[in-house]
Amino acid sequence: MSALMDAERKNEQDELKDGNDQVGLLQTRTPRAGRLRLAWSVDRKRREAGTKRRAALSKELSLPVFSAGKGNGVRRWIAGICICMAVAGLAAGWAQAQEDEAARANALYAAGKRVDALPLYDDLAKAHPNEWMYLERLADCLGAKATQLSDPAEVKALRTRERDAAKRAVELGDPNYFAQLLAKTDPDAPLQIAPASPGGELLQEGEKAFTAGDYQTAIARYEAAADADPKLYLAPLFAGDTAYEQRDLKTAAKWFARAIEVDPNRETAYRYWGDALFKIGNDRAGAKEKFIDAVVAEPYNRLAWQGLQQWAQRQQAVLLAPKIERPAAPVVDPKKPNNITINIDPGITDDKQHPGASAWLMYSMLRAGYRGDQFKKNFPAEKEYRHTLKEEDSALSAVVAVLKQKKIKPEALDESLRNLVELSDAGMLDCWILISGPDQGIAQDYDAYRQEHRQLLHDYLERFVVHGGAN
Numbered sequence: 263m264s265a266l267m268d269a270e271r272k273n274e275q276d277e278l279k280d281g282n283d284q285v286g287l288l289q290t291r292t293p294r295a296g297r298l299r300l301a302w303s304v305d306r307k308r309r310e311a312g313t314k315r316r317a318a319l320s321k322e323l324s325l326p327v328f329s330a331g332k333g334n335g336v337r338r339w340i341a342g343i344c345i346c347m348a349v350a351g352l353a354a355g356w357a358q359a360q361e362d363e364a365a366r367a368n369a370l371y372a373a374g375k376r377v378d379a380l381p382l383y384d385d386l387a388k389a390h391p392n393e394w395m396y397l398e399r400l401a402d403c404l405g406a407k408a409t410q411l412s413d414p415a416e417v418k419a420l421r422t423r424e425r426d427a428a429k430r431a432v433e434l435g436d437p438n439y440f441a442q443l444l445a446k447t448d449p450d451a452p453l454q455i456a457p458a459s460p461g462g463e464l465l466q467e468g469e470k471a472f473t474a475g476d477y478q479t480a481i482a483r484y485e486a487a488a489d490a491d492p493k494l495y496l497a498p499l500f501a502g503d504t505a506y507e508q509r510d511l512k513t514a515a516k517w518f519a520r521a522i523e524v525d526p527n528r529e530t531a532y533r534y535w536g537d538a539l540f541k542i543g544n545d546r547a548g549a550k551e552k553f554i555d556a557v558v559a560e561p562y563n564r565l566a567w568q569g570l571q572q573w574a575q576r577q578q579a580v581l582l583a584p585k586i587e588r589p590a591a592p593v594v595d596p597k598k599p600n601n602i603t604i605n606i607d608p609g610i611t612d613d614k615q616h617p618g619a620s621a622w623l624m625y626s627m628l629r630a631g632y633r634g635d636q637f638k639k640n641f642p643a644e645k646e647y648r649h650t651l652k653e654e655d656s657a658l659s660a661v662v663a664v665l666k667q668k669k670i671k672p673e674a675l676d677e678s679l680r681n682l683v684e685l686s687d688a689g690m691l692d693c694w695i696l697i698s699g700p701d702q703g704i705a706q707d708y709d710a711y712r713q714e715h716r717q718l719l720h721d722y723l724e725r726f727v728v729h730g731g732a733n
Contacts, residue, residue, distance in 0.1 A: 364386055367386060367399070374473075374475035375474065375475035376403045376475075377410060377473060377474055386400075394432075394436040394441075395431075397430050397434065398428065398438065398441050401423075401425075401428040401444050404424035405444070407473075408420040408424065409470055410470055419449075421447055421449040424449075425449060428442075428445040431445075432445050439564060459487075460490045460491045460494075461489075462487075464483050464486045465484065465487040465496060468480045468483030468497075468500060469500070477508055481501050484500045484501035485497075488520065499518070499534070501517040502515070502517030502518040502521060506538045509542050511539070511542045514535070514538045515535060515539075518531045518534055518538070527559050527709070529557070529566035532569075535552045536553040536573070546573075546577060546731070546732035547733055550573055550577075550731065550732060553569035554724055554728070558723065561696070570728070573731065574730075578730065580728075581727055581729075583727050584684070584726055585681060586658075586678045586682050586685075586694070588622075588678075589606050589607075590605045591649070592605070602630045602633050604626045605626075606623065610622065616676050618664075618674070618675050619679070621660075621661040621664035624661055624664055625660060628653075628656055629657050632647075632650075637650075637653070648703035649701055651704050651707035651711065654695050655691060655692055658691060658695070661679070662691075665679060665683060688726075690718065690725075693718060693722035696711060696719070697722065697727075
């Protein structure tokens with residue numbers, strides 16, 4: 263669904279902030295646009311809970327007390343038992359019907375027939391208004407139904423309901439980033455996926471077939487769209503995803519590789535390929551490589567991390583970037599630009615308490631220089647100052663140089679300085695800056711660096727961020 267894909271791209275910059283905190287977050291897996299491929303179902307615990315609720319309901323149905331004569335009282339007592347049994351039976355029957363309806367809905371959903379599952383999830387969401395799982399599925403099915411329609415008013419009405427259902431799911435605690443994106447759906451945005459592409463109409467036909475669960479027709483349309491427009495990334499991506507649904511790993515891999523050829527700097531095909539290797543091919547090591555490639559492609563996109571996070575959860579691995587605590591940035595007086603203030607806690611730079619800590623003075627001084635004339639000298643084409651990779655690398659490298667000059671043993675250094683020296687010795691300091699310690703200014707240098715150092719970025723993640731799991 264184009265609206266969701268657009269929302270994913272729009273949210274990339276929202277995920278970027280000082281001291282990038284993506285590493286180590288374990289999010290619930292989020293599927294691609296319009297295709298919730300979660301294996302969620304009404305699990306055994308939920309069924310057991312339903313059984314216990316029915317048992318508790320029966321216990322709560324107390325027998326009536328009568329004060330009439332013995333014979334008449336017995337008849338009334340027996341009648342009371344019959345009434346209670348009937349009520350209990352109705353309650354148990356209603357609960358069983360709800361479970362059966364959920365099972366039917368989940369079976370249709372698992373088969374990719376979201377349009378057919380829509381009325382069932384609609385009923386389930388009404389019967390269980392505080393269950394975010396039903397609301398999330400309802401939102402996804404509404405989006406699938408909207409894909410089938412051409413009347414703008416009907417499409418808008420369905421997409422409005424899709425957004426509102428997703429919003430309610432999020433309010434109820436839905437942890438899935440997918441739901442958060444659906445909650446930002448713009449009902450007025452065009453639904454067509456690739457209107458300007460020669461393969462756009464074919465792609466749209468493929469989506470209609472996919473959301474109806476007709477995978478054979480869908481993959482044929484996607485293939486035709488890819489042939490009509492070799493630069494259309496979504497065509498091979500969706501073809502691979504459809505092959506994944508058919509559990510055809512060889513075909514899925516072929517199409518994901520083709521999508522990567524179209525645009526190696528988009529994360530989605532790598533992530534889907536990793537999913538296929540992990541879940542169909544049982545290739546844990548191969549999956550990890552693809553998930554890391556996804557992060558290298560788009561490290562500031564939360565979705566890029568989700569495959570690797572899920573892999574780490576299942577492999578009992580840990581995602582944790584090296585910790586480097588840096589002094590605060592110099593502050594420029596807006597009224598007097600030449601007045602630059604360096605803020606350093608004297609206690610932090612005390613060599614007696616923290617051997618080598620005084621080296622952080624060099625970091626702050628070099629950064630202050632960039633707030634002076636160094637930025638203009640190094641970036642004459644840029645009119646306004648921004649924090650750059652070159653500035654941060656120069657400042658951190660100066661700290662390393664001071665430490666090496668003092669010949670302080672690594673074990674005597676604190677964690678930040680020890681990590682800094684290790685990254686510098688490995689030649690991966692820039693990788694840490696760009697992936698684990700960027701801000702919006704530094705992030706602007708990522709594309710150029712990735713073009714020349716893609717493998718180095720991959721190796722940094724594998725060596726310094728991913729700990730444990732399959733190799």
